Amino acid sequence: MADAVSGSNQAPKFAADRMLFRLARWLRLMGADVLCRPELSGAELLQVARAQGRPLLTRDKRLRNAPDVLYIDADLFRDQLRQVLQRYPFDPRRFAFTRCSSCNQLLKRVPREAVVRSVPPFVYAAHEEFAICEQCNRVHWDASHVERVISEIDALTAPRP
Ligand SMILES: [Zn+2]
Numbered sequence: 478m479a480d481a482v483s484g485s486n487q488a489p490k491f492a493a494d495r496m497l498f499r500l501a502r503w504l505r506l507m508g509a510d511v512l513c514r515p516e517l518s519g520a521e522l523l524q525v526a527r528a529q530g531r532p533l534l535t536r537d538k539r540l541r542n543a544p545d546v547l548y549i550d551a552d553l554f555r556d557q558l559r560q561v562l563q564r565y566p567f568d569p570r571r572f573a574f575t576r577c578s579s580c581n582q583l584l585k586r587v588p589r590e591a592v593v594r595s596v597p598p599f600v601y602a603a604h605e606e607f608a609i610c611e612q613c614n615r616v617h618w619d620a621s622h623v624e625r626v627i628s629e630i631d632a633l634t635a636p637r638p
Contacts, residue, residue, distance in 0.1 A: 492526035508572025577610035584608035
């Protein structure tokens with residue numbers, strides 16, 4: 478674990494059903510560990526989630542009264558994100574840029590020189606911090622994602638007029 482980004486072991490964990498794909502990606506950008514298993518039924522996913530101590534985020538009304546389940550009734554992704562943060566608050570500033578948004582794998586920081594051939598020159602020129610996902614081999618860079626995430630969160634948590 479020495480190479481993994483530090484602090485990530487305390488990031489929040491969730492499981493999300495297949496209806497919440499976009500929400501899952503955003504939670505991962507914030508550093509949350511989000512299990513998605515689209516091949517499982519809602520009840521099967523709930524079983525796996527419970528076994529792993531993960532609250533289940535679901536759009537399935539039939540599960541809405543189960544413990545450890547957050548029924549997401551909002552249709553819009555920003556409202557969905559707000560629902561999650563109200564029930565399970567965490568600080569994305571602490572955990573952002575630790576996890577692959579596509580496959581939930583922890584990112585591994587790499588020296589900038591290691592990605593010179595893997596990213597477009599303008600990206601290389603504009604960013605200092607790079608990390609790779611060892612599962613999908615995608616190269617991630619910090620600033621754009623993290624700033625977007627943080628401004629998104631600030632917008633969500635700002636007091637409304
Ligand atoms: Zn990946």
